[in-house]
Amino acid sequence: MSFADTFKALSDPVRREILQLLKTGKLSAGEIGSHFDMTGATISYHLGILKKADLVWETKVKNYVYYELNTTVVDEILLWLTDLKGGGGNDEKV
Amino acid sequence: MSFADTFKALSDPVRREILQLLKTGKLSAGEIGSHFDMTGATISYHLGILKKADLVWETKVKNYVYYELNTTVVDEILLWLTDLKGGGGNDEKV
DNA sequence: ATTCTAATTAGAAATATTTCTAAATAGAAT
């Protein structure tokens, strides 16, 4: 939901790896889970956090729930970080 | 130290605010602390985490410890996020 | 209608994080 949630979501290595997996395209919860040595319940927990942070979309097809990267929110983080870098300095190049 | 530490460091709102303060330039631990309603010990704890994540430098002058933003590591995060966005897609614009 | 499959929710245990108070350090000023 909020900006802070996005950073929090990105702070976990499992969740970052999930996002990396989704670079290639949509994957079902099960397909994501099979990349990790963890229960489906745990993966579901992480997907929930990514979803709350708006970092992923979900679409339901048959029995499956597919997850997909949402890059819009990534852009917000990019902005924050870029501002942090460029934002203030006293002697910026003109 | 590591990439993961950097994301973890960025996941806390107090630490992000500290970084924002440091955009303007060097500040002592005390100056940073006075922006927050927290004990100096707590601020010191957060500064320690930012330091371990290489997001800030410290320099000691007299009694004071000055902290300064290190944008090098911010660049690494920017890269990771940019790659996440652009990295994989099946139908990228040519 | 029953059973199977994919995924989520609930509740608990283990672990990690954030914050505090009190004590310690280290250098500056008297």
Place this chain on the structure above:
DNA sequence: ATTCTATTTAGAAATATTTCTAATTAGAAT
């Protein structure tokens, strides 16, 4: 040499996060 000031460290309490097992949901297949 003593005292003061800025900051950090230690240890503890409160809170949050991560993970598990077991139970639940909801739709698909038989």
